[in-house]
Amino acid sequence: MIVSPSLLSADFGNLARDIEMINQSKAQMLHLDVMDGVFVPNISFGFPVIKHVQQLCEKQLDVHLMIVEPQKFVTQVRDCGAHIMNVHLEACNHLDRVVQQIHDAGMKAGVTINPATPVCLLSDIINQLDLVLLMSVNPGFGGQQFIPNTLNKVKELKSLIKEKGSNAVIEVDGGVNEVTGKQLAQAGAQILVAGNYVFKASNPIAAIDTLYNL
Ligand code: DX5
Numbered sequence: 001m002i003v004s005p006s007l008l009s010a011d012f013g014n015l016a017r018d019i020e021m022i023n024q025s026k027a028q029m030l031h032l033d034v035m036d037g038v039f040v041p042n043i044s045f046g047f048p049v050i051k052h053v054q055q056l057c058e059k060q061l062d063v064h065l066m067i068v069e070p071q072k073f074v075t076q077v078r079d080c081g082a083h084i085m086n087v088h089l090e091a092c093n094h095l096d097r098v099v100q101q102i103h104d105a106g107m108k109a110g111v112t113i114n115p116a117t118p119v120c121l122l123s124d125i126i127n128q129l130d131l132v133l134l135m136s137v138n139p140g141f142g143g144q145q146f147i148p149n150t151l152n153k154v155k156e157l158k159s160l161i162k163e164k165g166s167n168a169v170i171e172v173d174g175g176v177n178e179v180t181g182k183q184l185a186q187a188g189a190q191i192l193v194a195g196n197y198v199f200k201a202s203n204p205i206a207a208i209d210t211l212y213n214l
């Protein structure tokens, strides 16, 4: 399993220490949650912080934009060193164009859908995507409970990807732990985001190992 720990649950007073832990771990990515207080009812951190994270982090940066009008920030996200730029389907009036802009900027394109957004809405964009990020909580906060219907959505997405011959990989975000992680792995998820499960663990490296071995 590919593990993408979410920096949202890290100790913001000790970011360098927590990033060093990620460097030493089996995590292949670091998940960065950008919130604007409009698309979601919370504000997290922005580009100046991500630039510093990038200087310290040896893993791929998986940037999850929970903001309105993400198309305005494609260049800034790229200049932060992002490997993947995830935009919400619900935040884009012209999703096809945004995906093209992300590719033109040299990043992998991910589209994220909220728990109440059906997988079938991805049908006409799936062949352009490198990744789909399924939210398994309502975005905005770490430490929430996993929404079980996500397991059905993973299976549905897996068959859509197969039917269309898409190369998109399936990532899931929210409430991931060793129990929900196992269920997600069985359903077909390929990347797991985990915030609280990793950073609030007494041994974060071991928590990452557990997810990695699923
Ligand atoms: C929620 C964020 C998540 C969050 C996950 O809006 O997108 O990435 O950090 O946190 P946990 O794993 O604690 O649910």
Ligand code: ZN
Pocket (backbone or CB within 6 Å): 006, 031, 032, 033, 064, 173, 193
């Ligand atoms: Zn996220």
